[in-house]
Amino acid sequence: MRRKLFVGNWKMHGSLVANGSLLRDLKAGAREAMEGGDLVVCVPACYLAQCSEILIQSGIALGAQDVSSHAVGPYTGEVSARMLQDFGCKYVIVGHSERREYHGETDEEIAHKAQRAMAAGLTPIVCVGETLAQREAGRTREVINMQMSAFLSVLEPEETNDLIVAYEPIWAIGTGKTATAEMAQEVHAMLREQLVEKSAEAGELVRILYGGSMRPQNAHEILQMPDIDGGLIGGASLKAADFIAIAKAVL
Ligand code: PGA
Numbered sequence: 001m002r003r004k005l006f007v008g009n010w011k012m013h014g015s016l017v018a019n020g021s022l023l024r025d026l027k028a029g030a031r032e033a034m035e036g037g038d039l040v041v042c043v044p045a046c047y048l049a050q051c052s053e054i055l056i057q058s059g060i061a062l063g064a065q066d067v068s069s070h071a072v073g074p075y076t077g078e079v080s081a082r083m084l085q086d087f088g089c090k091y092v093i094v095g096h097s098e099r100r101e102y103h104g105e106t107d108e109e110i111a112h113k114a115q116r117a118m119a120a121g122l123t124p125i126v127c128v129g130e131t132l133a134q135r136e137a138g139r140t141r142e143v144i145n146m147q148m149s150a151f152l153s154v155l156e157p158e159e160t161n162d163l164i165v166a167y168e169p170i171w172a173i174g175t176g177k178t179a180t181a182e183m184a185q186e187v188h189a190m191l192r193e194q195l196v197e198k199s200a201e202a203g204e205l206v207r208i209l210y211g212g213s214m215r216p217q218n219a220h221e222i223l224q225m226p227d228i229d230g231g232l233i234g235g236a237s238l239k240a241a242d243f244i245a246i247a248k249a250v251l
Helices: 016-033 045-055 079-084 096-105 106-118 132-136 141-154 156-161 183-199 201-203 214-222 240-248
Strands: 005-009 038-042 061-064 090-094 123-128 162-166 207-211 230-231
Touching: 005 045, 005 090, 005 162, 005 240, 016 038, 016 045, 016 079, 016 207, 016 240, 038 090, 045 061, 045 132, 079 106, 090 106, 096 183, 096 214, 106 123, 141 183, 141 214, 156 183, 156 201, 162 183, 183 201, 183 207, 183 214, 214 230, 214 240
Parallel strands: 005 038, 005 230, 038 061, 061 090, 090 123, 123 162, 162 207, 207 230
Antiparallel strands: none
């Protein structure tokens, strides 16, 4: 049985003061929430030092929202996997749809970012998802399949065991619209088949998260599905009570 995982994606939100109070509230409820699964917060890079200090011995793991595909060198503005690891990061989101859309990230680049992350001992959380137009055109399976195969083709079978995958339908991100539990399960099952083809072990081990307007109100139903192993949570992770309630929805 895969243990559930709840990852907060803070995106470009926060301040020294706001982070302090959010993490304090999160720590207060973390023990109970962790009965539901593991907790991670992916914070803006400039706040890693602050957050890693506050989270010491809390059981809540720290993550980043992006990582360079290069190891080191003249890449102005980039942050390397080693740097993230230096600040106690355990996870890093790669290929979020906002990075694909606004920064032109390709599946190949995303795969290289994931490899860099793994080489530095971090667990990459690789995101895939279709647009509304693609879903309405009946192309969901094809699009997700392409994103995942392009990504998996760059990795060695053993490397796939150390991944986390997140299915985030783009039309559900930040919109208040969620995929139904059945819609999400269908895609998750397909993603798992693709993982199994690459490595039977990965098919067993890899946790596949759902993301897109996950809230305390819809979490229970979504998390009941056999191939949904947790959530990648944006807006609701900025409120400690909501993030905790989502993790507790599995109990
Ligand atoms: P949301 O964001 O929960 O605010 O929809 C999810 C994400 O983009 O990771």
